[in-house]
Amino acid sequence: MSDLIPIEDISEINPDVTCSTCRANCCKLEVMLITETGVPPRYIKTDKWGSEVxxxxxxxxxxxxxxxxxxxxxYEVRPLICREFEMGSFECIEERND
Ligand code: SF4
Ligand code: SF4
Structure with a gap:
């Protein structure tokens, strides 16, 4: 039997890993707009490669x-990447520890 903890169980094991105890660290990451969700244009920038972020x-x-x-x-129209960023995931914990 493996001692490894599945990523989806990390937040259950450590209840401190919740967005309510975090200063939105993941909202400092670059977020590319890969689908149209209705983000208001004033929050969108075109990067030097021509992609919307x-x-x-x-x-x-x-x-x-x-x-x-x-x-x-x-929140209701946030980008797909933000919807898929999971609380308690490896990436989340990395950002929290940063
Ligand atoms: S880094 Fe994780 S805990 Fe912090 S706001 Fe983002 S998803 Fe929530
Ligand atoms: S759109 Fe919302 S969830 Fe996504 S990075 Fe910006 S503030 Fe965070």
């Missing part, structure tokens, strides 16, 4: 992040 401000966070609550202000 979420605009980030000088503090490093996505422009759509509410700086007071650390919650997504466009």
């Amino acid at each position: 979420m605009l980030r401000l000088d503090d490093g966070w996505c422009a759509a992040l509410d700086r007071d609550t650390h919650m997504c202000s466009i």
Whole structure:
């Protein structure tokens, strides 16, 4: 029997890994817009390769992040990549530890 913990079980084992105890670290990552979800144009930037990405401000966070609550202000229309970023995943834990 393997001692490895499946990634999806990490947040159950460590209840501290929740978005409510995190300052939205993953919202500092580059988010490419690969599908149309209705993100308002003021939050979109075209990068030097011609791809649409979420605009980030000088503090490093996505422009759509509410700086007071650390919650997504466009949650209903957030990009696909944000929808698929899983709390408790390896990537999430890496960002939290950063
Ligand atoms: S998904 Fe992970 S990194 Fe992103 S806000 Fe939630 S706990 Fe933080
Ligand atoms: S769109 Fe919302 S969830 Fe995605 S990076 Fe920006 S603030 Fe975070």
